[in-house]
Amino acid sequence: MTAEVRTRSDRKRDAIIQAAKQAFQQYGVNGTSMDTLAELANVSKRTVYNHFSAKEELVMHLIKELWHKTMASIALSYDARLPLQSQLESLLLAEVELISGDEYLELARVAFGYFFYNPEKLKEEVANLSAQETVLHRWLVAARADGRLAFDNLDYVVKELSCLLKGHCFWPQLLKIEPPLDAAQRRTIATRTTALFLSHYAI
Amino acid sequence: MTAEVRTRSDRKRDAIIQAAKQAFQQYGVNGTSMDTLAELANVSKRTVYNHFSAKEELVMHLIKELWHKTMASIALSYDARLPLQSQLESLLLAEVELISGDEYLELARVAFGYFFYNPEKLKEEVANLSAQETVLHRWLVAARADGRLAFDNLDYVVKELSCLLKGHCFWPQLLKIEPPLDAAQRRTIATRTTALFLSHYAI
């Protein structure tokens, strides 16, 4: 993807980040000591501190990096000529692929373990970063304007959809209560959720 | 509710439990030291250890106690004479009241923070304790047998309903991203979820 890692310094930095991602996601931020981390990265502890002046800095770096990678966003807009079913299904499937992807779940696990007892900080970050949750919004608004959907409360409806998706393929996986979904299961969820939704809101 | 606390020992024990519930829920198990806890309970640390031989024992005691209180279960069964809408709505409302109740959320927060990096232990406990998740199941099966609902996959459908409810009134509150819902909002969710569901599955 990016150019091969250049200098030794960059290679070390990368090893630290990889190890941290892996360890934080598995044992949590508090469950991973800087000594362990250095060992996992095959790097001296001092080197870790040369790259990241404190544990917190490393955590925040990770969360932001993963978040941006994750936000390589979904592009799909309403098309008046196509059936609702197929359009919405693609949209939901894309959303499902996103939130049940490893990268996303890893991010969520790290962020989660870190912010769970810092709700103020969490709210702040969430506000910053999720302001652009609008693909679904835009599609729904367009379909309504086109007279093919009827609903009064846009936000509620968006939330209904996202509850359905996340309840199936995000929360249980985040808690590791259920294994990740395979492609067929993901498609099923997109299909059935679309059907349920359109039964109620399509005109 | 229960008889007034008798002996001094019982009073102390109770103070410990109250303090732990409050502190664990607010700061997390790892964020609450036994010294702090003792202080909050107005009890010496030694007394804490006289009642609970280790922190872990206290945690497990709390989780189980809260779980049982919470499980004062919903009693409602299918009635062929009444409309589906009103029956299902009551059932969902009861479910909503349960999962957005303070006790339930407190339990969830403690358990959550504790089990987040112990998924095996979590799975085990969840399997033990949530075997009786069957009120909805039973109602849906009865309504289908009565020819008034049509669906193929019972578990999927139950999950659909519970995603909708939890996505609105459990997860966001658990993470403290959104404030607890008031009675009107809870009713709205029950009503709208019922409507969405019946549009698709009622005959």
Added chain:
DNA sequence: TGTAAAGTAAACTGAAGAGTGTAATATGCC
């Protein structure tokens, strides 16, 4: 090949926190 920047090992500091031991004190019941 010389040198500056980066990395390393290992010992260290300081703080926090789980759990224990003990001797003195309070409570409640006969």
Added chain:
DNA sequence: GGCATATTACACTCTTCAGTTTACTTTACA
């Protein structure tokens, strides 16, 4: 009052961990 039991204060051990210091080595590149 007397006695068993629970509670208390507090000092103590042991461990873990974030972050630092130091003296030394490796790497890269000019």
